[in-house]
Amino acid sequence: MRLPTIADVHSAAERIALYAVRTPLIESHVLNDRVGGRVLLKLETLQRVGAFKFRGAYNKISRLNRGAYPGGVVACSSGNHAQGVALAASLLGFKAVIVMPRDAPAIKIARTKALGAEVILFDRLTDDRVAIANALVKARGAALVLPFDDLDIIAGQGTAGLEIVEQVKKRGLTPDLVLVPCSGGGLASGIAIAVRNLSPTTVVSTVEPSEFDDFKRSLQSGKRERNARLTGSICDALLVSEPGEITFAVGRELLSSGYTVSEEQVRDAIRFAFEELKLVVEPGGAVALASVLFGVAPAKGKTTVVVLSGGNIDPLLFAEIIA
Amino acid sequence: MRLPTIADVHSAAERIALYAVRTPLIESHVLNDRVGGRVLLKLETLQRVGAFKFRGAYNKISRLNRGAYPGGVVACSSGNHAQGVALAASLLGFKAVIVMPRDAPAIKIARTKALGAEVILFDRLTDDRVAIANALVKARGAALVLPFDDLDIIAGQGTAGLEIVEQVKKRGLTPDLVLVPCSGGGLASGIAIAVRNLSPTTVVSTVEPSEFDDFKRSLQSGKRERNARLTGSICDALLVSEPGEITFAVGRELLSSGYTVSEEQVRDAIRFAFEELKLVVEPGGAVALASVLFGVAPAKGKTTVVVLSGGNIDPLLFAEIIA
Numbered sequence: 281m282r283l284p285t286i287a288d289v290h291s292a293a294e295r296i297a298l299y300a301v302r303t304p305l306i307e308s309h310v311l312n313d314r315v316g317g318r319v320l321l322k323l324e325t326l327q328r329v330g331a332f333k334f335r336g337a338y339n340k341i342s343r344l345n346r347g348a349y350p351g352g353v354v355a356c357s358s359g360n361h362a363q364g365v366a367l368a369a370s371l372l373g374f375k376a377v378i379v380m381p382r383d384a385p386a387i388k389i390a391r392t393k394a395l396g397a398e399v400i401l402f403d404r405l406t407d408d409r410v411a412i413a414n415a416l417v418k419a420r421g422a423a424l425v426l427p428f429d430d431l432d433i434i435a436g437q438g439t440a441g442l443e444i445v446e447q448v449k450k451r452g453l454t455p456d457l458v459l460v461p462c463s464g465g466g467l468a469s470g471i472a473i474a475v476r477n478l479s480p481t482t483v484v485s486t487v488e489p490s491e492f493d494d495f496k497r498s499l500q501s502g503k504r505e506r507n508a509r510l511t512g513s514i515c516d517a518l519l520v521s522e523p524g525e526i527t528f529a530v531g532r533e534l535l536s537s538g539y540t541v542s543e544e545q546v547r548d549a550i551r552f553a554f555e556e557l558k559l560v561v562e563p564g565g566a567v568a569l570a571s572v573l574f575g576v577a578p579a580k581g582k583t584t585v586v587v588l589s590g591g592n593i594d595p596l597l598f599a600e601i602i603a
Numbered sequence: 604m605r606l607p608t609i610a611d612v613h614s615a616a617e618r619i620a621l622y623a624v625r626t627p628l629i630e631s632h633v634l635n636d637r638v639g640g641r642v643l644l645k646l647e648t649l650q651r652v653g654a655f656k657f658r659g660a661y662n663k664i665s666r667l668n669r670g671a672y673p674g675g676v677v678a679c680s681s682g683n684h685a686q687g688v689a690l691a692a693s694l695l696g697f698k699a700v701i702v703m704p705r706d707a708p709a710i711k712i713a714r715t716k717a718l719g720a721e722v723i724l725f726d727r728l729t730d731d732r733v734a735i736a737n738a739l740v741k742a743r744g745a746a747l748v749l750p751f752d753d754l755d756i757i758a759g760q761g762t763a764g765l766e767i768v769e770q771v772k773k774r775g776l777t778p779d780l781v782l783v784p785c786s787g788g789g790l791a792s793g794i795a796i797a798v799r800n801l802s803p804t805t806v807v808s809t810v811e812p813s814e815f816d817d818f819k820r821s822l823q824s825g826k827r828e829r830n831a832r833l834t835g836s837i838c839d840a841l842l843v844s845e846p847g848e849i850t851f852a853v854g855r856e857l858l859s860s861g862y863t864v865s866e867e868q869v870r871d872a873i874r875f876a877f878e879e880l881k882l883v884v885e886p887g888g889a890v891a892l893a894s895v896l897f898g899v900a901p902a903k904g905k906t907t908v909v910v911l912s913g914g915n916i917d918p919l920l921f922a923e924i925i926a
Contacts, residue, residue, distance in 0.1 A: 301630070301632075304627040304629065306624075306627065306649060307624070308649075309624075309651055326629055326631075326880070326881060328632055330879075330881055387878075411774040418867075553922075554883055554918070555710075555918070556885075557649070558648040558649060558653055558882065558883040558885065558914030559881065559882065560877055560881040560882065560883060561881075583672075591881030595877070595878070595904075595925040595926045596924075596926050598877075598925065598926075599921075599922035599925060599926035600922075602918040602921065602922060603918045603919050603921075603922035
């Protein structure tokens with residue numbers, strides 16, 4: 281198993297440069313005052329498809345030989361990876377079939393279809409999505425695009441880390457801490473490769489919903505731990521069973537102890553982002569923000585980068601949270 | 604009557620540099636595709652207090668002699684100017700009294716108080732807010748900070764135009780058109796001074812709610828025209844009776860014909876910003892976006908800068924619009 285390197289991340293950055301958004305890094309006086317430190321927000325909510333996932337998907341699919349995959353690409357995803365793959369496939373001339381859980385936010389299913397992908401729904405509790413995807417790969421002559429446990433996906437997500445290092449340096453700062461929302465670990469491990477290589481004094485940590493803290497527990501125990509459940513959090517983007525093999529191998533070398541936040545803290549963070557930052561953040565994208573708002577991560581007196589990883593939230597849920 | 608010049612705008616930029624946010628200029632593929640042109644969004648929603656108003660307020664108050672005004676500053680405002688003055692006064696060590704209409708969004712009244720200002724409410728239809736403010740100025744020994752018709756206020760708002768020119772140039776582009784939400788004309792005239800001086804081929808135009816199009820009609824007739832009403836639009840930030848003397852004198856030299864949008868188009872623009880841009884925009888801040896979304900302003904095939912001028916929207920109204 282080869283692990284992704286900083287060279288892979290630099291190559292990915294070249295591949296996606298013309299297609300992905302170089303997202304802004306912003307600062308809010310109100311947030312700084314509340315935290316008692318400097319907080320820089322990396323707005324992956326402004327990435328194409330509204331989440332960081334486009335970076336990895338484009339990097340991955342751009343390296344596939346289209347002639348070898350007449351059926352295009354197949355992906356399993358609760359939503360953001362689905363949209364990233366659908367858009368990247370469309371830009372690169374591949375067909376896309378996305379296997380999505382039936383309880384994924386309606387907006388994510390609708391958007392995936394709008395991007396030209398075929399969507400096949402499965403039941404999160406009773407169906408085996410891996411079996412469904414593998415059958416499609418075989419039957420159609422397609423390539424499987426994994427959501428996180430893939431060298432090219434991780435390297436693609438890591439380009440957000442390259443931008444963070446450059447954007448923070450441009451302000452004359454060195455971050456003490458980078459906080460990354462974490463599910464399978466693709467974004468966290470990719471960012472860790474970039475940040476730890478280019479800014480070795482900076483700590484990179486994961487943030488997870490408190491009942492889906494597989495990555496945190498895995499980093500503690502030294503082996504991949506599983507979550508007890510696969511449903512039951514509003515953070516629909518962060519519900520995986522366990523860290524990936526590659527993401528965990530990278531993570532155990534480069535990531536520091538993780539943090540967890542409650543459902544209520546996530547809701548409060550979404551409301552704070554609406555009221556004070558004028559930004560739309562989805563639950564899974566708001567966990568790192570929640571961790572600094574509630575003193576879970578040690579941001580006081582420090583310079584901390586918080587990744588807002590996505591903004592694809594159902595309007596009804598958003599309305600309920602803010603009103 | 605001396606009119607503000609590009610030199611005044613440059614001086615204002617120096618004064619506010621350490622205190623105001625240099626707001627990002629972003630681009631959205633989805634918006635470009637919808638419009639059929641390149642649209643660059645200037646995010647004044649991310650300015651301090653959630654609207655451009657802080658720029659002018661800070662520039663104005665920083666030029667006042669604190670010793671000469673023991674009562675601090677007095678301002679009349681429906682909300683965003685109130686917050687801008689309250690924060691700038693607080694940073695500069697001035698007391699602030701804000702005269703606000705009773706029907707201003709609750710969030711704007713609450714935030715003005717939270718910034719340390721004293722708030723005095725008046726009735727938009729029966730009270731004379733100018734008389735109330737002038738009485739306060741006299742009784743307390745305070746300085747009146749006008750919302751738009753003031754050289755230093757206009758120069759301060761113009762700093763957004765300086766940033767636009769620099770940020771667009773950095774992308775190797777020259778804008779054909781800059782579209783600015785317009786009420787009294789402080790932001791539009793300030794931006795026009797910066798943009799027309801530094802990028803003479805660029806057209807700067809106002810956008811207003813269709814029943815509050817005093818600036819458009821004034822530019823057409825060559826003299827200051829009044830609106831028939833002072834209430835009746837969700838664009839609470841854009842409800843003034845007529846253009847300012849100074850803003851109109853600048854505008855007739857530097858602004859091109861204005862555009863108007865309907866209430867429904869404003870609501871659709873707010874929804875678009877939520878769904879596609881992941882940004883929170885208030886009604887008055889969304890009029891320029893509405894004008895390009897609905898083909899009112901001629902953005903097709905062009906490079907257009909759209910100013911999103913503020914994001915202070917009542918949560919209940921926002922929830923109603925998106926859900």
